[in-house]
Each structure stands twice: as C-alpha cells, then as structure tokens.
Amino acid sequence: MNFKNITKPAASKIIIVAGLIFIAVFCFAADSGNRPVQKSPVPADINLVKSHLTALTQTPEFRNHKNIDQLNAIADYIKQDFSKYGDSTTFQEYDVEGKIYKNVITSFGTEHQKRIIIGAHYDVCGDQQGADDNATGVTALLELARMLKDQKLNYRIDLVAYTLEEPPYFRTENMGSHIHAQYLKDNNIDVYGMASVEMIGYFKDEKDSQSYPLGVLSWVYGNKGDFITLVKKFGAGDFVNNFRTQFKEANQIKTETFTAPKFIKGTDFSDHLNYWKFGYSALMITDTSFFRNKNYHETTDTVETLDLPRMTKVIDGIFLSLIHMK
Structure with a gap:
C-alpha cells in the first residue's frame, strides 16, 4: 500500500482500527498465568451431560421456529428438569404472529434482590440437530440447576433458556432474550449482569483448527482450538470483570478473554447482545x-463431534464463578 496516497480521514481510520486490534490482542493475551485448579463441591456429571444432549438433539422434529410443537416439547423438558432444583420455575410466554413461544426460567437465591442472568437458547437454525449450537449451552443450564441447589449464594441467579435466537428472528425484538431483557428493564429489576452460554462443546488440538475475526490474533494465540473464550466489549462493567476474574481463578479449562468493539465479527452473535442493548x-x-x-x-x-470432558469443565468453571461471586 502506498501510504502517501492515503487521505487524512482514511489514515485516521487505519490508525484507529490498528489501535483497536492492538488493544484486543493485548486484552486477550494479558489473561495468561498459572493458577491452582479449584475443586468443585458439586462437579458437572458427564453422564448427565450426555443424557441431556441426547434428549435435546434426538427429537422427532427439529427444534426450529417452524416446529412450534417441538419447541414446546423441549421447553417442557427444560421446565421439568429445572423444577427439580430451582426455588421457582416458570415459563415466560409471548406471541409472535399468532404463535406462543416460551422462555423457561428458574431461580436460585431468591432472598437476594440483585440478580445474575445465565442464559442459553434452545432453538436451532433450520433442519439440523444443533448439538454444539446450542444444545451445549442449554445442557449447561440444566447441569447448573442441579449444581446450584442448596448452595449459599451472594446474588439471585436466574437460569434462562431462550427461544427464537436463530434466524429469521436474530437481531429482532422477537428474540426470547430481547423479551426477557425488556421485561427486566421495564420492571426496574436490579440486574448485576448476564452471561450467554453459546456453543461450549467443540475443541480441537490439531494445528489450523482455530481461526479468528482478526488474523493477527493467531500470531499471539496460535491456531489450535483448545480453549474457551470469554467475549466482552470495552467498558464491559463490574459483573463481567468480576465473572472473568472468578472464571480464571477456577482454572478448570484453558481460557482466553477477547475484548473488542461490537463491530468485530462474531462479538455480539448471541443473546448477550440484547442485554447490551438495555445497558x-x-x-x-x-x-x-x-x-x-x-x-x-x-x-x-x-453430539458425536463434541468433547464432553472439556465441556463439563466449562460448566464447572461457570458454577465456581457463580458460587464465589463477590
């Protein structure tokens, strides 16, 4: 590139983007360090993980927006399991084009006012099983419900299984997470923060198994897909910083943090985008x-493509973060 021919606005843009890349790389890389592995008082059960994954993926119809009966059957499955453990469990129902869709919510530590939301969507895109996307996230919620029962908590924790995260409703007000976040805002509910569990079961140790939204990141982190990522934006807030600290301290699995502006591809590709929208x-x-x-x-x-041992460690990391949240 001939930099002499670049206009001042274009040069400024290049400098800004280069700076953002540098900051993103720095924030991602600055997380490394050796820590002892925390022992979970209630570890995730790999057999239950596999059982839930099978129940969510081996269904008569695909759990997409067209198959409302199948979505309702999955919602019933989630509610039935949540009800074994939560202080309270309920559907959050809403209408889209004359059809009723359901979020499923269970709560722990209901004596506390300030709450933490841990969410994952249970619908899929099109005609496919969606094992990683996002049966893994919902399975994490189901296991967290079992693990959180009778735990001493410093916050109320709401586990929320969302519907309609996938196209054609992605980035619309019909997303289950938008409905939920809007409800929290409209009712002035005291929310500490939210974590979206979005695809947590696929790991690879082979070279060239990992790519990035910014190619330069591979220079720092290599090209192996052997880690879990905590994705946050600049100015993420107290909850995100606290959660990140606790998750890293738990040291259950190799973890990186990616901090970047929302326009970086993939940064807001899940339900957390609606909580960002409401501040x-x-x-x-x-x-x-x-x-x-x-x-x-x-x-x-x-399910056969997933790494269940490492997936259970991600769930352990989330659980330990929640029970140790200050």
Missing part, C-alpha cells in the same frame, strides 16, 4: 462458534 453488563462464553466449529448451522453438528 446491562454482559458477556458471552463460547468455543468461538464458526471460527472453530465448521459444523456450525450444518447437519453435521451432532
């Missing part, structure tokens, strides 16, 4: 989705 501190917990898992939105996204 809440929120982040995404992810295996980086299509930057690693080439089964994304394909019929090949099946």
Whole structure:
C-alpha cells in the first residue's frame, strides 16, 4: 500500500482500527498465568451431560421456529428438569404472529434482590440437530440447576433458556432474550449482569483448527482450538470483570478473554447482545462458534463431534464463578 496516497480521514481510520486490534490482542493475551485448579463441591456429571444432549438433539422434529410443537416439547423438558432444583420455575410466554413461544426460567437465591442472568437458547437454525449450537449451552443450564441447589449464594441467579435466537428472528425484538431483557428493564429489576452460554462443546488440538475475526490474533494465540473464550466489549462493567476474574481463578479449562468493539465479527452473535442493548453488563462464553466449529448451522453438528470432558469443565468453571461471586 502506498501510504502517501492515503487521505487524512482514511489514515485516521487505519490508525484507529490498528489501535483497536492492538488493544484486543493485548486484552486477550494479558489473561495468561498459572493458577491452582479449584475443586468443585458439586462437579458437572458427564453422564448427565450426555443424557441431556441426547434428549435435546434426538427429537422427532427439529427444534426450529417452524416446529412450534417441538419447541414446546423441549421447553417442557427444560421446565421439568429445572423444577427439580430451582426455588421457582416458570415459563415466560409471548406471541409472535399468532404463535406462543416460551422462555423457561428458574431461580436460585431468591432472598437476594440483585440478580445474575445465565442464559442459553434452545432453538436451532433450520433442519439440523444443533448439538454444539446450542444444545451445549442449554445442557449447561440444566447441569447448573442441579449444581446450584442448596448452595449459599451472594446474588439471585436466574437460569434462562431462550427461544427464537436463530434466524429469521436474530437481531429482532422477537428474540426470547430481547423479551426477557425488556421485561427486566421495564420492571426496574436490579440486574448485576448476564452471561450467554453459546456453543461450549467443540475443541480441537490439531494445528489450523482455530481461526479468528482478526488474523493477527493467531500470531499471539496460535491456531489450535483448545480453549474457551470469554467475549466482552470495552467498558464491559463490574459483573463481567468480576465473572472473568472468578472464571480464571477456577482454572478448570484453558481460557482466553477477547475484548473488542461490537463491530468485530462474531462479538455480539448471541443473546448477550440484547442485554447490551438495555445497558446491562454482559458477556458471552463460547468455543468461538464458526471460527472453530465448521459444523456450525450444518447437519453435521451432532453430539458425536463434541468433547464432553472439556465441556463439563466449562460448566464447572461457570458454577465456581457463580458460587464465589463477590
């Protein structure tokens, strides 16, 4: 590139983007360090994880927006399991084009006013099983419900299984997470923050198994898809910073933090975007989705492709973060 021919506005833009890339790389890289592995008082159960994944993916019809009966059956499954453990469990129902869709919510530590939202969507994109996207996230909620029962907590914790995260409703007000976040805002509910659990089961140790929204990141982190990522924006807020600290301290699995502006591809590709919209501190917990898992939105996204031992460690990390949250 001939920099002499670049206009001042263009040069300024290049400098800004380069600066953002540098900051993103620095924030991502600055997380490294050796810590002892915390022992969970109630570890995630790999057999239950596999059982839930199977129940969510091996269904008569695909759990997409067209198959309302199948979505309702999955919502019933989630509610039935939540009800075994939560202080209270309920549907949040809403109408889209004459059809009733349901979020499923269970709560712990209801004696506290300030609450934390841990959410994951249970619908899929098109005609596919959606094992990683996002049966893994919903399975995490189901296991967290079991693990959180009778735990001493410093915050109320709401586990929320959302509907209609996928196209054609993505980025619309019909997303289950938009409905939920809007409800919190309209009712002046005291929310500390939110974490979206979005694809947490796909890991690879082979070279070239990981790509990035910014190619320069591979210079720092290598090209192996062997880590979980905490995705946050600049000025993420107290909850996100606290959660990140607790998750890193738990040291259950190799973890990186990616801090970037929302225009970086993939940064807001999940339910946390609606909590950002309403001003809440929120982040995404992810295996980086299509930057690693080439089964994304394909019929090949099946349970057999997942790394269940590492997935259970992600769940342990979330659980330990919640019970140690200050």
